[in-house]
Amino acid sequence: MAQTDPTPNRNNYDVVIVGGAIMGSSVAWFLASNPDFQGRVLVVERDPGYGSCSTAHTNSCMRQQFSAPINVKISQFAADYVKRFREELGDERVPGIHTHFFGYMYLAGDDTFAGHLRRTVSMQAQSGAGTVLLTPDEIAARFPFYRLDDILLGAFGTRDEGYFDGGTMFDWWRRKARERGVEFTANEVVAVERQGDRVTAVQLASGERIACGWVVNAAGPRAARVAAMAGLALPVEPRKRYTWVFEAERPLGQDLPLTIDPGGVHVRSDGGYYMAGATPDHDPAVEPDDFAADHGLWESKVWPALANRIPAFEAIRVVNEWVGHYAYNTLDQNAVLGPDDRVGNFLYANGFSGHGLQQSPAVGRGIAEWIATGGWQTLDLSPLGIGRIRRGERLDEAAII
Ligand SMILES: Cc1cc2nc3c(=O)[nH]c(=O)nc-3n(C[C@H](O)[C@H](O)[C@H](O)COP(=O)(O)OP(=O)(O)OC[C@H]3O[C@@H](n4cnc5c(N)ncnc54)[C@H](O)[C@@H]3O)c2cc1C
Known part of the structure; x- marks a missing residue:
């Protein structure tokens, strides 16, 4: 059939x-x-x-950086599973699953979120995840492209976090x-x-x-x-989530971790491009076939946040964008x-x-x-x-x- x-x-x-x-x-x-x-x-x-x-x-990304231990375990299985995909399916025709594990970087701009990162990184470590806490100096040493004067702490995933196919x-x-x-x-x-x-x-x-x-x-x-x-x-209700793919006039020269800015805008490497995402400030339930885009969101919220955190991203050009739905558990x-x-x-x-x-x-x-x-x-x-x-x-x- x-x-x-x-x-x-x-x-x-x-x-x-x-x-x-x-x-x-x-x-x-x-x-x-x-x-x-x-x-x-x-x-x-x-x-x-x-x-x-x-x-x-x-x-299509995975991370270990959750606050609920069950979610860490679920993603650890995913990381293991995609590495053994052909073996799991027991079929020589099955290709390997491409991954690009650039890590997630949660940035804390206040004491409350820094405290949260300290607690969750400790829980994640006990669950076997490779998350580490980084001071702003340590972040700058590894990733010199960020502006960090308003950042207190970062949490970075050193393994099994990033894109998978x-x-x-x-x-x-x-x-x-x-x-x-x-x-x-x-x-x-x-x-x-x-x-x-x-x-x-x-x-x-x-x-x-x-x-x-x-x-x-x-x-x-x-x-x-x-x-x-x-x-x-x-x-559970449909909520819109936005994605933009862009190229940078001055690429960063190294992987950009999936960086979650304190304001919620996130951005990462995407092959030779970069991919950003954001939640709209007004975030109602929508019809499941409503894909209308808010074209102002990029200019009013996302691009300013990117250029603030990574000054090289003043000069960028959007090459693709789309709206999808989260099945949002209220x-x-x-x-x-x-x-x-x-x-x-x-x-x-x-x-x-x-x-x-x-x-x-x-x-x-x-x-x-x-x-x-x-x-x-x-x-x-x-x-x-x-x-x-x-x-x-x-x-x-x-x-x-
Ligand atoms: C912008 C965006 C970025 C995301 N990024 C990530 C990410 O980086 N990492 C991650 O893990 N997740 C991410 N997600 C979430 C992830 O994509 C979803 O959680 C996942 O795809 C949900 O899959 P699903 O099969 O449950 O739902 P869906 O993919 O929505 O599939 C549901 C299917 O059910 C069918 N259907 C519905 N009602 C009926 C019916 N009555 N009869 C028959 N068929 C029906 C629909 O046609 C549909 O094909 C992202 C989501 C979005 C929108």
């Missing part, structure tokens, strides 16, 4: 995955390759060209999942049938009713709509993973808010393990469960970009 075929081969599956971008494809691959799982899997994707999903607009990972997960029997169908889930504490079927836009044993919500910024179809509330900007607390066969893989690409290997593995065995196996993802959302308990993550 072609990925663009709207009609599934059957009218019942063990697992229906709603959304076939990075998260849906990861779950599909990890299910297909899990020896404890023998069931049939259908991935339903409304946009098989993947033009509007978050995955298509990502910056998530696009190749995505392509091969889809391809290998299909080769192992997972069906991808070009259709839209428009309703989820529920009987008490179980979901029993999904309905497709084309009218078919597909009975299923599990529903996995991998619908990205549309996740709350899919949860609502099952009568469930999920505080409670704590962290993922929501695993079974619903009332509907145990409805599984969330949602709310990634800006760090979903790097979380996709651990999430796909975890959700597949849950379906195959009824519990988290390799990594306990329960800190990211829906329970905290229902209780209103934030899993605080101060290092969201």
